[in-house]
Amino acid sequence: MTTTVFPAFRTTDAAATIELLVTLGFTERLLVRNEQDPALVEHAEFALGDNGGIMFGSVRNDGSALDAVGGSSIYVVVDTEREVDRLYQEIVDLGHAIVRPVATQDYGGREFDFRDHDGNSWGVGSYRGA
Numbered sequence: 001m002t003t004t005v006f007p008a009f010r011t012t013d014a015a016a017t018i019e020l021l022v023t024l025g026f027t028e029r030l031l032v033r034n035e036q037d038p039a040l041v042e043h044a045e046f047a048l049g050d051n052g053g054i055m056f057g058s059v060r061n062d063g064s065a066l067d068a069v070g071g072s073s074i075y076v077v078v079d080t081e082r083e084v085d086r087l088y089q090e091i092v093d094l095g096h097a098i099v100r101p102v103a104t105q106d107y108g109g110r111e112f113d114f115r116d117h118d119g120n121s122w123g124v125g126s127y128r129g130a
Contacts, residue, residue, distance in 0.1 A: 006045075008055040009072040009120060014041040016117045017056055021046045023090050024076050024124065026054065034058070048076065070119025081110040081126050088112050088124070096122075 011017040018028075026046035034040035040058040047053045059069060078084055081104070088102040091114050099121065100113040109127025116122060 006053050006055055007072060007074055008057075009118075010059045010069055011041075011056055011118055012059050012069055013117055014039065014044070014056075014058050018044075018046075020094065020096075020116055021054065023094065024048075024087065024122075025078065029053070052077075073121040073123075075123040075125065077128050078124060078126055084110045084112065084124060084126050091124070 018031075026048050028044070029047050030043065030045040032042045032044070034042055041056065043055065043057050045053060045055050054074070078087065085102060091112075092098065096114045096116055098112065098114050100111070102110060102112040104110050105125075105127060107127065109125050111123055111125030111127060113121060113123045
């Protein structure tokens with residue numbers, strides 16, 4: 001698998017992050033839990049399709065710049081506008097804060113934006129870029 005972009009971030013709630021990623025269509029490639037506290041994730045890799053992916057880990061509280069939570073912005077491309085609408089409803093049902101409701105864009109595609117439990121900004125849409 002060739003990954004062209006692999007964003008990485010920290011989370012305060014690994015279980016909620018995993019639930020969100022699975023909802024968005026990601027599949028687990030690697031999940032390394034903390035031996036003393038299995039609720040904490042040392043390192044995780046989730047794939048999206050053949051060439052997309054994301055990495056995350058639990059906040060470590062070690063003073064690292066990586067421990068900053070909520071500053072990531074991620075756009076997830078899905079295959080169809082119907083899939084955008086389906087995911088929009090699932091994200092609403094999960095209780096995430098909708099920033100921009102689902103709508104068809106002038107430049108093409110259908111999209112919506114939301115914030116996750118850590119405040120990260122997520123966009124979901126069918127627009128693949130020009």
